[in-house]
Amino acid sequence: MRSRYAAFAVGDGAYLLRTWHPLTRPAALELDPAVRWTRLDIDRTVRGRMFDTEGVVEFTAYSRHNGRRTRQHEISRFLKVSGAWLYLDAAG
Numbered sequence: 091m092r093s094r095y096a097a098f099a100v101g102d103g104a105y106l107l108r109t110w111h112p113l114t115r116p117a118a119l120e121l122d123p124a125v126r127w128t129r130l131d132i133d134r135t136v137r138g139r140m141f142d143t144e145g146v147v148e149f150t151a152y153s154r155h156n157g158r159r160t161r162q163h164e165i166s167r168f169l170k171v172s173g174a175w176l177y178l179d180a181a182g
Contacts (some may be wrong), residue, residue: 091147091166092130094177099127111169111176126154133163143170146181164168 097105105120110116129152138145148165167178 091132091149091168095127095130095151097148098125106177109176110175110176111171114177114179122155124156125160128152128154138168138175144168145170145175 136146
């Protein structure tokens with residue numbers, strides 16, 4: 091999760107696509123260069139340890155967009171595939 095946040099912060103769309111599960115990965119990803127990510131708070135994790143194959147991360151990410159402060163709260167699901175954690179989707 092932290093590496094994906096860092097990829098958003100530096101605008102590395104290729105990394106985001108590589109770490110997105112093929113079942114839900116979009117064909118392309120366009121990041122808004124006007125968004126400046128400023129902070130990530132991990133609120134909760136469920137599973138996601140070394141021997142798990144799935145995990146959940148609840149987080150709040152903070153940013154600035156055109157001078158306005160914004161925040162995004164999400165509960166993300168991840169699956170481990172061939173030893174790598176891949177973002178699946180945002181759970182309800």
